Amino acid sequence: MSLIVQKFGGSSVADAASVRRVARRIVETKNAGHDVVVVVSAMGDTTDELIDLANEVSSHPPAREMDMLLTSGERISMSLLAIAINDLGAPAQSFTGSQAGMITDGDHGMASLVEVTPFRIQESIDAGNIAIIAGFQGVNRQTKDITTLGRGGSDTTAVALAAALNADVCEIYSDVDGVFTADPRIAPKAHKLDQISSEEMLEMAANGAKILHLRCVEYARRFGVKLHVRSSFTRAEGTWVIPSPDDTTVSMSTKEIPLEQPLIAGIAHDRNQVKITVVGVPDRPGIASRIFRLLADAKVNVDMIVQNVSVADEPTTDLSVTLPETQGELAVNLLRAAEEKIGYAGLEYDDKVGKLSLVGAGMKSNPGVSFTFFDALAANDINIDMISTSEVRISVITSADRLDDAVRAVHTAFNLDSNQDATVYAGTGR
C-alpha cells in the first residue's frame, strides 16, 4: 500500500458535476488499496469573484482580510468534495490549511511555508479516511492569522504535504495530459513527455511553461518528491517529474530513473517579458552594478542581461535587460529617476519581444546542440536579440511576432515532432 497525494485545480472542480467526477476518481484510487490525501483549489472562478466583491467595497483591501476572504473559496470546494466522496460510500474529512498544519510566515497574499505539521491528516488517513485539504492557504504561527501562499499555492501545498507525509507520489491533475515538448497550441506536433528530470522541469517552468509553477517544482526537487502531472479527464499516464539522484537523498520506490536521459526535454516560451536597453552608459567599473542595485532594491526580477562590447574610441556601452512585463513600468521609472546619477544617453523600451528556451539535461555534453539550435533559427530568418545559457538550457530573445515560428523551427530541428497533432494545451490555475 502506498500513500498518494492528489491535487485538483479549480477547473477540475468547477461545478457540482465536476466535483462528483473528481470524487469518483479519488475513490477509485482509494479502492485500489492506496491511502489518499487530496489537495483542492477553489471552484472555477470563485477566487476571481471574491476579488471582484472585495474591489466593490474597497480600492485597497488589507492583505490580512483578503486572505480571510479568499480562503473561503477552498473551504467550499474541499467540504463539497468530502461530501461527494462520502456519498460514494468512502469516508472523507476536509481540513483547512491551518488544521493541516501548513505553518507560514506572516507575508499575507504571498506567504512562505516555514513548517508543515500534518498530524491531523496522518490521524485521519490512519483512521481510514480520505483527507481533503484546502490548497493555497496556511496560518501564521505568531499571530494565528490565516495566510495565503500566492500564485502556485495549491501545487505547493500538495508537494509540501507529500514531502511531510513521505508520500510515494504527488499527482498534479489538470485539464492537460502532461508536460509537452512545446506548447501544442504553437507547435501542433509537440508530444507529451513520459518523464522529465526535476532539473529540466525547473528550467521549463522558470522560462514560461505554465503546466507547473516554478515554486512547486523547486519544492519537489528540494525534498525529493516525485510528481506525476496528469489529466483529470483521462486515465492515461501523464508525465513523471523525477528528482535527479544527486538532488536528493530520498529513495525512489515506484519509478526507476533511466541511465541515459534523452538529449532534449522540450521547448519553453514566454511572451510576458519586456526588454529595456540603457543606451550610452559610461563604460566604467561600478556603473553596471549601480543599475542592478537600483533594480534589485525594488525587487525587479531581471532575467537576461547583455552588455555590448565597447569600442576604443567610444567609451560608452549599451546595456540590455529583460524582465517581467508587470515590472516594466517600475523599472523604467527607477532608471529615469536615476538618469543623472548613472549618466546614460537614453532608454529604449520594447514590449514586443519573445523568449524561447531549449531545455535538456543532455545538452551540456553535446556540442552539436548549439549549432543545431542557431542553425534552425537562421534558416528561418529569425533574428536573435539576446542569448543566455545555463547548464541545461539555451534561451534567446526574438521579436514577439516571430516567436511561434521559432518554437516550431527548433522543435522540428531537434526531431521532437510526433506523427500526430497534440491535443490542445492550456495553463493551470493557481
Added chain:
Amino acid sequence: MSLIVQKFGGSSVADAASVRRVARRIVETKNAGHDVVVVVSAMGDTTDELIDLANEVSSHPPAREMDMLLTSGERISMSLLAIAINDLGAPAQSFTGSQAGMITDGDHGMASLVEVTPFRIQESIDAGNIAIIAGFQGVNRQTKDITTLGRGGSDTTAVALAAALNADVCEIYSDVDGVFTADPRIAPKAHKLDQISSEEMLEMAANGAKILHLRCVEYARRFGVKLHVRSSFTRAEGTWVIPSPDDTTVSMSTKEIPLEQPLIAGIAHDRNQVKITVVGVPDRPGIASRIFRLLADAKVNVDMIVQNVSVADEPTTDLSVTLPETQGELAVNLLRAAEEKIGYAGLEYDDKVGKLSLVGAGMKSNPGVSFTFFDALAANDINIDMISTSEVRISVITSADRLDDAVRAVHTAFNLDSNQDATVYAGTGR
C-alpha cells in the same frame, strides 16, 4: 466609553452596497467613542445556495462537512465587512468563531456553546480595532472540528460575546424597527414597543414572534445581557429587552428599568402547530403518562395539553395536545404503533389550527385581563379549542382561518392600537 456588540443579519449585508452601508454605521458608533464588536451572518441567500450545492452532490451530506461548508458563508461576509470598514479609515479585523473562542460541543449542525473565551477579540479591541466575528459558528474543543450553532446561531453568538466581554449592550440589527405589540402584517395598528422585559420577550419568542430567537433571549436573560432590537435602515431607537432585576446579578448601567411595567407587552401568534386528539383513552392512572413518555422519548415538543373531564358512566377521556407541524407525522406514527398498549378508540389530527398568546408581566396581578381577553374573542365569534396559561401569558388555540381576526380583536381590546399603521414586519434570518 462603553463596549457595544452589534449583530447584523444576512439581509443587512446582502450585497456590496449593503456591506458598505453597514460599515458606515459601525464606524459611526466607533467614532462616537465606543468600542465595537460586530457579529455578522452570511450574505443574503449564501447559506441557501451552499445547501443547494451540497444537495447537488449528495442526498445525505455528513454533518461535519456541512458545517465546514456553511461556515464559509460568514467567512466571506465578515472579511468583506472588515475590508469595507478599513476603507472608511477605521482599523478592523475579522475572526472566525474558532478564533473568537466560541467553544461548542460536537453536535454538528446544532452545536451548543460550552465556553466562550474571546481573548483575541479583547486584544483586538484593546489595540483600537473594530472586531468582526463570524456568527453561527464555533469549534469543538475535543476534536478541533468546526461546528455550527443551528437556528438563531448568529444572535446567540452576539449575546454570548456580549456576556463574555461584559458589553454594555448587544444591538440586534435587522430590517424591522423593533419588537411590535403584534405582527403588523396581521394587525396594521400594532406599534413598536420601546422596551420589554426579557421574561415577556421569552414568552413572545417561544410563542411565535420571529424577531428574536428563543435561544438568544434565554441566553441574554440568563447572563443579564441587555438587548437592543433595532433596524439597520434607520437611526431610530428600537426595542430594549431588559433583564428583570431578579433574573440576574449583572448591574444595569445604561438603561433604567421602570418601576411599573405596562400591563400587556404584546400578542404573539403561531401558525405552525398541529393538534392531535387521542379519543377514548381509558381514564386510569398511568395512561396519560404512558402517552407523554412515548412522545418525550422521541423528542417531540408537546406544547399545550388538554384533558376532558370524564363522566361517571363513561370511564374514558379525550386527550388533546399541540406540537410543531414538523413533528406531527412522527407523533401520529408513534401513537398508532402504540394503539394496543394504550388502548384508545381513535386519533384525530388537525393541522388547521392557530395559536394566539397574550403576553404581559403585569397580567398575573390583574384579574380583569382574562375577562377582557375571552370577551374580545367571544364578541367576534371566535371559538376556543384549548387554553393554557403561565404567569405572564395566556394562550388559546383557534381555527387557523380565524387566527388573524383573533389577533386584531385582542389587540384592540387591550388598547394596543396605535393611531397610524405600522410599517411591514418581517422575520429575521438565522
